[in-house]
Amino acid sequence: MADTEKDILRGGQFLVKETKCEDVFTPEDFSEEQKMMKDAVMEFNEREIIAHRARFEAKDYALTEEVMRKAGELGFLGVAVPEEYAGLGMGFVSTLLTCDYISSGTGSFSTAFGAHTGIGTMPITLYGTEEQKKKYVPKLATGEWFGAYCLTEPGAGSDANSGKTTATLSEDGKSYKINGQKMWISNAGFCSLMIVFARIENDKNITGFIVEYNPENSNGITLGEEEHKLGIRASSTRQVFFSETVVPVENMLAGRGEGFKIAMNALNVGRIKLAGACLDSQRRILTTAVTYANERKQFNTAISEFGAIKVKLAEMATSAYAGESATYRAAKNIEDRINMRVAGGNTHQEAELKGVEEYAIECSILKVAVSEDVQNCADEGIQIFGGMGFSEETPMEAAWRDARIARIYEGTNEINRMLSVGMLVKKAMKGHVDLLGPAQKVQEELMGIPSFETPDYSELFSEEKQMIQKLKKTFLMVAGGAVQKYGPQLEDHQQLLIAAADILIEIYMAESAILRTEKNVKRFGEKEQSAQIAMAKLYLYHAVDIVEEKGKESIISFAEGDEQRMMLMGLKRFTKYANYPDIVDLRNEIAEKVKAEGKYSF
Ligand SMILES: Cc1cc2nc3c(=O)[nH]c(=O)nc-3n(C[C@H](O)[C@H](O)[C@H](O)COP(=O)(O)OP(=O)(O)OC[C@H]3O[C@@H](n4cnc5c(N)ncnc54)[C@H](O)[C@@H]3O)c2cc1C
Numbered sequence: 001m002a003d004t005e006k007d008i009l010r011g012g013q014f015l016v017k018e019t020k021c022e023d024v025f026t027p028e029d030f031s032e033e034q035k036m037m038k039d040a041v042m043e044f045n046e047r048e049i050i051a052h053r054a055r056f057e058a059k060d061y062a063l064t065e066e067v068m069r070k071a072g073e074l075g076f077l078g079v080a081v082p083e084e085y086a087g088l089g090m091g092f093v094s095t096l097l098t099c100d101y102i103s104s105g106t107g108s109f110s111t112a113f114g115a116h117t118g119i120g121t122m123p124i125t126l127y128g129t130e131e132q133k134k135k136y137v138p139k140l141a142t143g144e145w146f147g148a149y150c151l152t153e154p155g156a157g158s159d160a161n162s163g164k165t166t167a168t169l170s171e172d173g174k175s176y177k178i179n180g181q182k183m184w185i186s187n188a189g190f191c192s193l194m195i196v197f198a199r200i201e202n203d204k205n206i207t208g209f210i211v212e213y214n215p216e217n218s219n220g221i222t223l224g225e226e227e228h229k230l231g232i233r234a235s236s237t238r239q240v241f242f243s244e245t246v247v248p249v250e251n252m253l254a255g256r257g258e259g260f261k262i263a264m265n266a267l268n269v270g271r272i273k274l275a276g277a278c279l280d281s282q283r284r285i286l287t288t289a290v291t292y293a294n295e296r297k298q299f300n301t302a303i304s305e306f307g308a309i310k311v312k313l314a315e316m317a318t319s320a321y322a323g324e325s326a327t328y329r330a331a332k333n334i335e336d337r338i339n340m341r342v343a344g345g346n347t348h349q350e351a352e353l354k355g356v357e358e359y360a361i362e363c364s365i366l367k368v369a370v371s372e373d374v375q376n377c378a379d380e381g382i383q384i385f386g387g388m389g390f391s392e393e394t395p396m397e398a399a400w401r402d403a404r405i406a407r408i409y410e411g412t413n414e415i416n417r418m419l420s421v422g423m424l425v426k427k428a429m430k431g432h433v434d435l436l437g438p439a440q441k442v443q444e445e446l447m448g449i450p451s452f453e454t455p456d457y458s459e460l461f462s463e464e465k466q467m468i469q470k471l472k473k474t475f476l477m478v479a480g481g482a483v484q485k486y487g488p489q490l491e492d493h494q495q496l497l498i499a500a501a502d503i504l505i506e507i508y509m510a511e512s513a514i515l516r517t518e519k520n521v522k523r524f525g526e527k528e529q530s531a532q533i534a535m536a537k538l539y540l541y542h543a544v545d546i547v548e549e550k551g552k553e554s555i556i557s558f559a560e561g562d563e564q565r566m567m568l569m570g571l572k573r574f575t576k577y578a579n580y581p582d583i584v585d586l587r588n589e590i591a592e593k594v595k596a597e598g599k600y601s602f
Helices: 034-058 063-074 092-102 107-120 122-127 130-142 259-295 306-343 348-358 360-390 395-407 412-432 436-447 462-493 493-525 531-558 562-573 584-597
Strands: 148-149 167-169 175-186 193-201 207-212 221-222 239-249
Touching: 034 063, 034 092, 034 107, 034 395, 034 584, 063 107, 063 130, 092 107, 092 306, 107 122, 107 148, 107 175, 107 193, 107 259, 107 360, 107 395, 122 130, 122 207, 122 259, 122 348, 130 360, 148 175, 175 193, 175 207, 193 239, 193 259, 207 239, 207 259, 239 531, 259 306, 259 348, 259 360, 259 395, 259 584, 306 348, 306 493, 306 531, 306 584, 360 395, 360 412, 360 493, 412 462, 412 493, 436 462, 436 562, 462 493, 462 531, 462 562, 493 531, 531 562, 531 584
Parallel strands: 148 193, 167 193
Antiparallel strands: 167 175, 175 239, 193 207, 221 239
16 A cells, blocks of 8 residues: 555546556455444444434434434544544544445434534544644534534525624624524534634635534524425524624634635535445445345336346446445545655644645545435436335435435535636646646647557456546546636636536546456456446446547537647547447346345445
8 A cells, every 4th residue: 555655646646647456445445443343333324323214204303413422422423533532533434434334324314423523523623722622522522512514604605705704803802702694504403512604804714713502501692493405304404693692712713714724624524525425325225226126026027127227226336336436545545645644743633634635626526426426326216116216105215305415515516526627727737736748748649640559458457447548638638728728717617617527527436446446356356356347347438428528518619620620539539449348238247246136235
């Protein structure tokens, strides 16, 4: 495993540097300790959450709080918290796997868990002073207190820095008075602590504060009624009103005007954790769907025998597999970078902050990809159940409703798509990722005479890995051309940014699935990994189609005449298989395995 600065790819560098399969972490690499954690969390999920699914659907908010408290007693709320603040002090991969395996019972609990352990606690562990951490983090890590995160306002959603909530310093300089309104605040109904963002005077940027909340001594804090939501019904979501709420100056987080930075960095962590939180839902949806499909007979045949259903089973398994591959790959990159920084003399706090910030691009990619995959998976789950899928009696409709929010919070998928490309361009400008050199090479290749030789693709994944390189060239061609044409005005061309983001996302997801499988084939053999090989190939096949479509629409929009023709020819070359995979065969192989095992078993 990579353990030096040189060996660890920087965030976004996956696009221009080769990653060897030995250098990616996969779920098959979980340590014994991680496996034990996973088992403990799964057992908790079955016993405390899945067994009571109906109560969550009936908006039993008290149950959410009760189960959160139990999670705290078992240490699950403090997995990421250092031991000196009553946490378990485990690494980033363990944090991710806890989020993953605790989240599939209901989106209600998963949201409460994510909001508390992520955006409710992390701003203090990442930015708090020693006194703040000592005072608050142990309470949050053990579940004695629950945390909420108050950023969004009626007029400030995606434009998070535009909030109107104010913080005014008292005459004696000892406290701030907070006034304003926040909305969509998860955990508001049972929290004891809020991370509140407010503006001091006419500051350009908002400031973060730790605000204690005790309903019996409300300090000017009142809550709106519970929102009636499409999904995550037992997750407490309320408006929060602040009227002359007094907060001691020592409860300011980081410094004045640092709030926007805190908010964004807390969201980076939140985004990859949200991706993790969507994974086990996908596994569970597939397992539930295949169990039904194996039992349900129509035309005297189990519906899982029908090709139309096999397509769904195979595609659902494939997206979950790619999601796992990419999420744990990035999680381990983050963990390695944190450890590397600690070894280099950073405090754990600095190391964690910088480690996650480094991979903000990957965090956005994962948030978008996995949140959309879980939604598609739930949608197909309903379809496999037919009419029963539409009934509240089966878990599919709740899974579908719960999945929908993941595309909205932690930054909408539109915002995250644009962020992923925007951050990459910024990194290139700062010299952290060399996009210019590789983009120029692609330009030269486009002008040169293409080779008509067919390489030897007999070795497993040799063509697929070559294809990934070509997709990367496509991104460099499209994004490079767009940057050349529009310069800093590129950010006004959102359709182009979104198309580029789709290409970026597909590259990361497809490459991660291939590298994971290649690594496992070397360990476990080709025969044992046969369905995984099929999934990696199937995912790539779709990725190539998406890249071709998005590349084409982009090129046509910004290039003209000869330049357009040259780029379209390049696109054709970069998205052409020498040997097309037979995707019907691939899907059949994957579906047969899922059917035979009766579950997602990869
Ligand atoms: C159930 C739930 C729980 C939540 N929990 C919390 C919480 O605990 N704490 C908290 O602070 N917030 C929370 N939120 C708020 C959530 O983060 C916001 O809803 C989200 O950031 C989007 O903001 P908005 O709803 O104001 O939508 P808007 O920002 O108004 O966006 C509406 C649409 O316009 C698009 N859009 C907006 N700006 C742009 C742009 N510049 N370019 C292109 N498209 C754009 C968006 O992508 C979206 O499609 C929660 C929301 C929900 C529904």
